[in-house]
Amino acid sequence: MNENNQNQNQKVEAVLSEALGHLESGKTPAEVLILYPEHATILQEVFSTLNFLKKEGESLVPSKEFFNKTIYNVSLEDTVTEAQDSRYIRKEVEGRPSEVNIITKTHEIMSKLKIIIPVGIVAVLALMFVRSDVRTNLPTLSNGNEEQKNLQTTSDTESQINLPAATGDVDDAVDALFLASSNEASLLNDETNDAAYLTADSQAISDFGQSYDANSF
Amino acid sequence: MAEDRDANPKELMKLAKSGDNQAFGKLYELYFTPVFKYVYFRVKDSADAEDITQTVFLKVFRSISNFKDQNVAPLSYFFTIARNTIIDGWRTKKEFTVANGEANVFEQIPDTDPSPLQTAEKNETGKIMQAAIQKLTDDQKEVIILKFINGLSNKEISPIVGKSEEAIRQIQCRALVSLRNILKSHNDI
Numbered sequence: 001m002n003e004n005n006q007n008q009n010q011k012v013e014a015v016l017s018e019a020l021g022h023l024e025s026g027k028t029p030a031e032v033l034i035l036y037p038e039h040a041t042i043l044q045e046v047f048s049t050l051n052f053l054k055k056e057g058e059s060l061v062p063s064k065e066f067f068n069k070t071i072y073n074v075s076l077e078d079t080v081t082e083a084q085d086s087r088y089i090r091k092e093v094e095g096r097p098s099e100v101n102i103i104t105k106t107h108e109i110m111s112k113l114k115i116i117i118p119v120g121i122v123a124v125l126a127l128m129f130v131r132s133d134v135r136t137n138l139p140t141l142s143n144g145n146e147e148q149k150n151l152q153t154t155s156d157t158e159s160q161i162n163l164p165a166a167t168g169d170v171d172d173a174v175d176a177l178f179l180a181s182s183n184e185a186s187l188l189n190d191e192t193n194d195a196a197y198l199t200a201d202s203q204a205i206s207d208f209g210q211s212y213d214a215n216s217f
Numbered sequence: 218m219a220e221d222r223d224a225n226p227k228e229l230m231k232l233a234k235s236g237d238n239q240a241f242g243k244l245y246e247l248y249f250t251p252v253f254k255y256v257y258f259r260v261k262d263s264a265d266a267e268d269i270t271q272t273v274f275l276k277v278f279r280s281i282s283n284f285k286d287q288n289v290a291p292l293s294y295f296f297t298i299a300r301n302t303i304i305d306g307w308r309t310k311k312e313f314t315v316a317n318g319e320a321n322v323f324e325q326i327p328d329t330d331p332s333p334l335q336t337a338e339k340n341e342t343g344k345i346m347q348a349a350i351q352k353l354t355d356d357q358k359e360v361i362i363l364k365f366i367n368g369l370s371n372k373e374i375s376p377i378v379g380k381s382e383e384a385i386r387q388i389q390c391r392a393l394v395s396l397r398n399i400l401k402s403h404n405d406i
Contacts (some may be wrong), residue, residue: 013390020390024370045397050365052346057366062253062270070271071245074278075238 015039016046226291234281241281245274248295251367255296258362259303261347269306273299293376296363300377349399356380357392364389 015036022032029047033040226247232240252273257266276298284294350358356378363374364385371382371389378385 009391009394012394013387016390016393017386020386042397045401046393049393049396049400052342053361053365054368056343056346057254057258057368060254060257060366062250062267066267067249070249070267070274071242073271074241074245074274 012039012042016043019043019046230281230284230291230294234284241278244277244291244295248292249274251292252295252299255362255367256299256303258347258350258366259358260306261351265306269299269302273302276302289376290373292369292373296369296377300359345400345403349396349403352399353392353395356388357395360385360388361392361396 019032019036033043036043226244229240229244233244253266253270256269257263260266260269277295350361353361359378360374363369363377371385374385375382
């Protein structure tokens, strides 16, 4: 029974396939039915089904409201088409700042400023502190410098004493004697300076002893 | 088919691809109703059909720059995206279709002032037809909708469903015989 039905269906399918071919080539259903008188009833039923399906399809139309709503939603979409894409790439190549670049650069600068500003403030404060500290110590240092300068000139004078070479000439010998005496005078002067330096030192030590009070600690 | 030859969809696709929104608008007008019909008959629910149709056009708008016009007709492109969107929807939301195939009323825009009796008869026949379509296999359902509701040719259906024209012809004949049997048994009852 099932086999009979299957065979029957296969036959109908084959006929239907041909009949649909005729319809597609422009023949009317009536013309096709004449070609298959044995299967006319079945074909008639199938054609009416087709007709109904077609009508169903034709009568189903989306509402205007839905149509407009969809196109509105689509228009809100920001797509990157080829043209927009190439424009974007061209901008990048020509070095014109794009919106994305401006935002990124601003963010980079802001993040750098977050570090630079506190570091700068600390540096300025440190500089101010160092300068104020130097000013308080300035008089002592200047005194020390003067003494050091005196010492420096003495040692320079010593290094400049050069004895002339013996030539056997009387005039040269007299000149040498004069030079030696002047050297002795400069050496004397140096000794005087040394004595003054020692006096200054002892004075500084005595000042320190006066200002230092062990009980204050 | 339904394809408006004067509008030259391929040319419109090229223009839309290069950023011409007016061209996209024309394509939208051209394919909105066929896509909606296809989706509606596949999912059997007007709300779902509206959501999916909207998604289809958003997807097309987003991906239009990837459209390669050498082999694919714009019509196939739209329908393929619609088909894939429905399949994706089924994967994520399995209850698109109602299990018994009869729970949803076959909603349609009414003809001009039909009488209450005509409307009732039409709705009743529509429900029966819809129920009969739902009893077909997925392949048969798809081919019947594309061929007889959307009016596409076998050549146009072929790239959408990924089958040869001959295979499509066989599927549609088998589907029509099944539909006829289902409707006949219903009338006999």
